[in-house]
Amino acid sequence: MLRWARDMALKNYIIARPLVTEKMSRLEEEQGKYAFEVHPRANKHEIKAAVEKKFDVKVVKVATQNRVGKTKSMTIRSGGRPIRTQGRRSHWKRAIVTLAEGQKIDLFVAEGTE
Numbered sequence: 001m002l003r004w005a006r007d008m009a010l011k012n013y014i015i016a017r018p019l020v021t022e023k024m025s026r027l028e029e030e031q032g033k034y035a036f037e038v039h040p041r042a043n044k045h046e047i048k049a050a051v052e053k054k055f056d057v058k059v060v061k062v063a064t065q066n067r068v069g070k071t072k073s074m075t076i077r078s079g080g081r082p083i084r085t086q087g088r089r090s091h092w093k094r095a096i097v098t099l100a101e102g103q104k105i106d107l108f109v110a111e112g113t114e
Helices: 012-015 024-029 042-056
Strands: 013-020 032-038 060-066 071-078 079-089 092-099
Touching: 012 042, 013 042, 024 032, 032 042, 042 060, 042 092
Parallel strands: none
Antiparallel strands: 013 032, 032 092, 060 092, 071 079
16 A cells, blocks of 8 residues: 555554644534644554544545645854854655544543544
């Protein structure tokens, strides 16, 4: 199934973490949509299979967004002189998953406690 990570566990390797924001909390309640940070090379079919396997739900739709990392500047003092340096945050991918009617994911339940 996975062309780039055949030996990795499907559900643990593709989904990096859930994204919990005010906007996503509202979408969870109103439309049954959940957001996850996923592996940048994962496609929609792999994301759907991983979410269905990990959370035991039926996924209707997956939307993905490639997010570009921001350039960040900072000033540090070295020997009393300010030094300006610049860096870049990593690029990442977001997946917004729509569940079937009546399905729900409880993101705040610790795994293994059920």
